[in-house]
Amino acid sequence: MGITHLCFADDLLLFARGDESSIRLLHDKFSLFSEASGLKANLAKSQVYFGGVDDNTKATILSILGYEIGELPFKYLGLPLSTKRLTILQCKPLVNKITARITTWMAKCLSYAGRLQFVKAMLFGVQAYWSQLFFMPKKIIKMVEAVCRSYMWSGEATIAKKAIIAWDKVCLPKNAGGMNLLNLRIWNQVAICKLLWALSQKKDRLWITWIYTCYIKNQDIHTMDSPKQAAWMIRKIIHMRKHWQELGNIDSLIIGGKFHLATAYKRLRGAVENVAWNKLICYNIAEPKHNFILWVNLHGKLRTKDMLIKWGLSVDPLCVFCNSTMETQEHLFFDCPFTKGIWQSMLNWQQWDRRIQTWSVEWGRVQTEITWKRPRKVILRASLATVVYSIWIERNKRIFQHKITPRQNMVHQMKLSLCTRVRRNQRLFSYINSL
């Protein structure tokens, strides 16, 4: 198989043997074509790339063509093209791009939940473009994740602040206690498995025909030795055989003749276990920022004063609402007379007549009670998120801004927020209005 040229849009790649006579022939024919068609190559934008050519021949060829010498990897459609392993330096533009997006003023103004969405979108972009075409070096994946992680927890692009919840956990599906962020490492492996599948199917594509002609020939791709002379990326694709078994039945991954990446991703990630509070986050219609704080609290990771003191920080240990007890998660939710009163008001409003107990009993009730009619259940779940969020925000306001919102006003705002949240849902809206 002799590829002589590749065209894409207005780009042209010409291939030739690296000797003087081949280049002369090619150049003469190309010049003839230029004269006949009027289509001329832009000298300033054209370059020659050499592979295995000695310096004397290089000099002769350059003098014939008059183009500049180019160096591999060169960028094509924004991606580095290289026969060798991508270096950290070559992948750096990806990290820089992400950092640049994070440092825009808009990204800086977002809440935790907004930043989470922003990171989700960025990771999606990375997987859609880079990760499906390249085997991404582990270091780069770690860098991308570190930038996203720091931004998510601190709003800054600099990698400094410790994550409140470990990145691996954030990447888990919601029912397993995560926020369903893409695990780039696994996604990248799956994407390369897809290339291996295309290769094993001998799909009618130029790159596949080329790999078969040059390296695989009549061998079986699943048992052959890795071709040592092949480009790094090709060897990486063939190495992906080791994940083949983890993917299970490959046929069931093929939907409509296409390799289904999302299903393969789930299989390679492996089974995940539900957390006890899965329904509180999975099916919660509360505002995303309310759900986010509820999620952190369910992980027991809100930075209450007892935690800060444990880390050696010197802070006033007392609860900012009652000023009489040490601030712990248990106290804030809902041991404290002030916060207990808030949760009680919200329960009374929804006609729940019961005595409030510890945090784990309270969320446990909201999660597991199944005899409740649906709108009641939905609104109660959302209320829990809204109450936790509002208490946490009020606590921070009182500590850092010395501003106080009276309890009645807080309860009023929470009801209003829930009402606004469900205004487009007739059933929920009329339920709330009936209270």
Ligand SMILES: [Zn+2]
């Ligand atoms: Zn208190």
